[in-house]
Amino acid sequence: MSGYDPKAIEARWQSRWNEAGLFRTDGVDPSRKQYYCLEMLPYPSGKLHMGHVRNYAIGDAIARFHRMQGEQVLHVIGWDSFGLPAENAAIQKGEAPRRWTLDNIATMRTQLQRLGLGYDWNREIATCLPEYYRWNQWFFLRMLEKGVAYRTNRPLNWCDSCNTVLANEQVVSGRCWRCDSPVARRQFEQWFLRITDYAQELLDNLDRLEPWPEKVRTMQKNWIGRSEGAELLFDVDGSDLKIKVFTTRIDTTYGATYLALAAEHPDIQELIRDVPERDAVQAFLDEQLAHNLEDRFADAAEKLGVFTGRYAVNPFSGERVPIWIANFVLTDVGTGAIMSVPAHDERDFAFARKYGLTIRPVVKPVDGAVPDPETMTGAFSGYGTSCASAGFDGLATEEAKEAMGNHAEQNRFGKRTVTYRLKDWGISRQRYWGTPIPVIHCPDCGPVGVPDDQLPVLLPEEIEFTGEGGSPLARVPSFVETTCPTCKGPARRDTDTMDTFVDSCWYYFRYLDPKNSDQPFDWKKARSWFPVDLYIGGVEHATMHLIYTRFWTMMMRDLGLVDIDEPVNRLFTQGMVNKDGFKMSKSKGNVVDPDDLVARYGADTIRLFSLFAAPPDRGLDWNEAGVEGCYRFLVRLARTVDNVVSSLPGPGTPEPAGGCSGDALALRRKTHQTIARVTFNLGPRMHLNTVVSAVMELINTAAPLTEQVVGHDDDSGLAWALRECFESVSLLLTPFAPHFAEDIWERLGNAPFVSDSTWPVAREDLMEEDxxxxxxxxxxxxxxxxxxxxxxxxxxxxxxxxxxxxxxxxxxxxxxxxxxxxxxxxxxxxxx
RNA sequence: GCGAAAGUGGCGGAAUUGGUAGACGCGCCGGCCUUAGGAGCCGGUGGGGUAACCCGUGGGGGUUCGAGUCCCCCCUUUCGCACCA
Missing domain, CATH: 3.10.20.590 (Ubiquitin-like (UB roll))
Structure with a gap:
């Protein structure tokens, strides 16, 4: 038994860990601290990719480190297994989504196991199984009861390629987050979750999430987009209509010289019903609404608009101002209508100049004159002193906001308010492979929640995939046709399924109680593990999953299910794995296959390199020569230990009475310095790459010294110091190369498992140089x-x-x- | 345009947070061993210079006894947001 044969030792230790149940976590041990190490669960796309490997290598290193420090560690994996690819496989290859998904899970589970990741496999979950998704439905019903879930008709994002609507979070620069095709606007009757009720708390708590990366907190803050201002009602001249606008600059209302509405504004048809401009306006609307979101971005450079032929009345001044429709007014922002103050807003200014609209300055800059509307070349959007504003003249901007806000409220034509960029979460999806929405639409009673005792509403298995639009479930009569739970009359089931981001909102709560058939989880079993100590995943979920799951936790709290506000203590975002500077992709032909690497080098080398080559929060360029280097390091280390082990004192030999001197003392110093360094960098700092370096350095020191003890008498304690060194190395490497570490540990004559051993403690007295x-x-x-x-x-x-x-x-x-x-x-x- | 992060040898990256810049690994050069080596081992490796020394962490200023690290300005790259009313 010498040399290094990764294939043999990895298989051997994996089965021994398994037999010993080393990574099972049963119940809560009150004598230990509970440490919850969580990694974002994978979508079972078919095969593991290097991004997964890195993510799980980081997580396993941290989990094993904490376990060896005597904490009770929970480390689990599951499958985010609803989603479009399964359905597309059905459309393209005729495979049943369930079969396709479960096969992929089986493949990827084997791949994970081959990496030697220390998971408690008894807690594994798959979100596509009824045992799991029935609780999505249960949560939905609870939210329906509380009014957190509601149904409404609203313009939404439509992906033509995915044939479904998307939530705002899932549109990236006008394109679909999943398939990158342009997104269009469409109006739909949909289910929404009232995440905006939690907007303020989601925002406020960010200050408390201090261990989260600043970047993610900033992204979430911007996404929530709190904006303080006021709503004002403008009467429409010659009509009962009132147009509600939102402004952050109520102090400029006397300078509002026109209103501008988004093309989607609901009152437009009423406004133009009887005006001569009607056809022109309609033509403008048709053109605007035909554009997808991306084209609208592209068109944004040029401001376009059309006059409706109608006028509104400025509630402060009584002035009649024209109502326009303008392409730069967005339906999602504020009320979808603005009062335009060209003198004090760049966009309003550009539009006014283009269409010859009045420009009237009403704020005097602190250090300058009131701009001349004839000659000014841009808006003044800063603060100053109000002018041309009747009774509010002379007030500083802040004072004017206050005074005019009060005035509007007293006269009931406006109120101070706060808006958010965050919108309610539209969760209906016109697709098959997801959680059926547990609602029955009755012609008499309206939408009615499915009674709890009828859950789960199962996804039908016999279904044909055509790839045509519309919810596939709508074409399954046996699914659709049912009776109303209230009046027992004939009724139809909701044929949409839930956004798969619902699934990932609470999966890590389910890990604590994965087989519970009475409730989603028993908080008594879970609470001592929360909040999650460390959550590792990609930054791409900053404004999707990570906002949704925070919302979900607050929602569960308000249902009385949990008593925490925030689910995750520390978030860690790992960098991407690239190859030759590019993202790995089939089209570039630069994909590196984990199976192939494991076959050639073994899992330990792959894990070691993943952690060594770059700091975990930065991008990592996969580099074959670097992998070789890690492999050589392990080979060399194994050989060094083999050569020297017979010259070392047996395991458990006490420290030599006379102590150590010379090289032996120096080695001990280096050993203990390394222990301290590794412990520090693995714990608070998470500089995993430097940990590997530190161990390499120690080996570089120790290896040449082994010659002094092989075949020689040793009276300096060097042999003893070498044993201490190599045992320490086994322990320190366990989080990185666990099979290898077990093997070395055993070769040194120790009883298994090093994985279950106590983390070494650096002795301060030995670390200091004399x-x-x-x-x-x-x-x-x-x-x-x-x-x-x-x-x-x-x-x-x-x-x-x-x-x-x-x-x-x-x-x-x-x-x-x-x-x-x-x-x-x-x-x-x-x-x- | 706004916001954030980052710029260190040929490359990936260290630097315990103001105190020896370049740890560790890759690559490269030289040597040993070998019929041979894309194996292994030993040594070297920021640039310039025979040397003493000089230069060197994107560029320019500054603070300091001392700056990769702190401050100001600029450049570049990456990421996020992008007419947010």
């Missing part, structure tokens, strides 16, 4: 190094330094004006 290097600088430039006993005082160091030839040369003929002395480190002589 001789230190003190550098000598003259005027800040390095001139000499001195090797001095630890703790020498300033005067001794100074006289020692003066003896140095190079130092003396630079002091020659000059006056030492100042001496800076950092004990055991540095001496700086300032001369002049």
């Amino acid at each position: 001789e230190v290097t003190v550098v000598v600088q003259v005027n800040g430039k390095l001139r000499a190094r001195m090797f001095l006993p630890r703790g020498v005082d300033r005067d001794t160091a100074l006289s020692k330094a003066r003896e140095d030839e190079a130092v003396a040369r630079h002091l020659d003929g000059k006056q030492v004006r100042k001496v800076i002395f950092v004990p055991d480190k540095l001496l700086n002589l300032v001369v002049g």
